[in-house]
Amino acid sequence: MMDVRTIKVGTHLKLQEGVIAEVIENMGDGEWLQVRCLQSPARPDEVGTVELCHAQDIFKVLNQ
Known part of the structure; x- marks a missing residue:
């Protein structure tokens, strides 16, 4: 699981x-x-929707 604090x-x-x-x-x-x-x-149809994302759902950070 990724630490998403940063x-x-x-x-x-x-x-x-x-x-x-x-x-x-x-x-x-x-x-x-x-x-x-x-x-x-x-x-x-989900494009534009807002939701919560858990750290374990992140595959890759594309830019920061």
């Missing part, structure tokens, strides 16, 4: 299932981020 707002992440998301808030607890979905190959 991930800044605006960072793009690659999540499970190829989802690309942008961090819009870091909760500061080392586990949770609020993200906006930018790309979702399996579920395109």
Whole structure:
């Protein structure tokens, strides 16, 4: 599991299932981020939605 405390707002992440998301808030607890979905190959209707993302769901930090 990744420690997400240092991930800044605006960072793009690659999540499970190829989802690309942008961090819009870091909760500061080392586990949770609020993200906006930018790309979702399996579920395109989720693009633009906002949800919480747990550190274990992060596959890769794309930029910071």
